[in-house]
Amino acid sequence: MQRRLNQADKALGVAAILFVICLLLKIYYPQSIYIKGLLFCAEAALIGGIADWFAVTALFKKPLGFPYHTEIIPRKREQVIEGCIKLVQKEFFTKKQMLLWSKEGGFIDYILAYVEKNNFQKEISRRILDYFEQLLSSLNAEALAMQLDMLIHEKVQNTKLLPQVKNMMIDFINSEKGSTQIDILLKRAIQKVEEGAINDKVKAYLEEYLEEKSQGLLSMMMMFVAKQSNVLNVDEIAQTVQAQLIYTLTEMRENHNHQMRRALIDELKNSLHRLPDNIELCQSFESLKMSVFSGLQTKQLLKELIESIIISLKRPDSEGNALVRQAPLVEIITTNVENALYTLKNDIVLKRNLESYLQDVVGRALLEGRNMMAVIIRDVLEGLTKEELNRLIYEKVEEDLIWIRMNGCIVGASIGCIIFIGLHLVG
Structure with missing residues (x-):
């Protein structure tokens, strides 16, 4: 103070x-x-x-x-810390609210935009072109498509999807859209507090605490005098807590460099970095990956692609150059890759299923992050000295x-x- x-x-x-x-x-x-x-x-x-x-x-x-x-x-340092943790988890970030938030994002659209932004389709086309150049001697489209499908299937199985998703989620948090989403979450938390959602719980907690501390005759007399002289007013304290919460959350929403906001974002990123260690979550991502791969019907797409390439390769140019190095083949591969992305964009059923899977995965990630909030709050408050804790509370x-x-x-x-x-x- x-x-x-x-x-x-x-x-x-x-x-x-x-x-x-x-x-x-x-x-x-x-x-x-x-x-x-x-x-x-x-x-x-x-x-x-x-x-x-x-x-x-x-x-x-x-x-x-x-x-x-x-x-x-x-x-009562430990009780104060535990009270802050319970207040955040039970009032602002409930399990139900986390799951509702996970159902609000258009994850598929964001992923497709991310793929297009980084020109992944060109990278896919280039790799396919290099691979087909090595297999010019084989003209059996069905056999080649089956072989390629098996290779892709093996590559997909051996490639862990969760680290890639983790990086995309971290990029989303660092993006302007992610910052806007955090503002929306803070705004909803402010609305909850303004509606008085925590007042009754705060008053009940204070009454319970005062009753617990007023067991002896002297304590009861002191507590009675304090209440009668308005020295200790539970309603005023509850209103003070409400006003301070609104003030703090508003500062976090308006000031993107606020210390608590930065600590929250840093801990979210740390939680995302730890997601690959979650076995159950990894299994969910692998199930999602294989479901997407099966829904794309890669074998049929590859067969049609190979047949188009074979037809193109059988037409030598006037100079006898290998047609695999010419522009038409590159255009064919690029067109088919873009068609696959187009199918992913416009296939409503497939898109809905993928969105459902992603919502489930994001919901699990949010629940994991909810548990980490207790660690954030505890680490921050326990790291404060007695004077710093007093100053933090008093200044508010x-x-x-x-x-x-x-x-x-x-x-x-x-x-x-x-x-x-x-x-x-x-x-």
């Missing part, structure tokens, strides 16, 4: 000065009812301000060295805590005035 004087400190100082002035005036004017009233109000304001100062300070450290039920946040709710302390002076003075007037009327 900062050492500079804030408004609450100044208000407490003013109350103390007024108390001293009124006390001196009472010595010189002992019979003045106005002086007595001012002294009574100043005394009540000073007591209220000191009580609230003690209560607020006790959250972070030991006020005046008082050791009992003080320094609450540092002593500083204004509210200042007003709580100022309310102690204001409410104390008001109640003192009412009591004095009541006593005077009764007397």
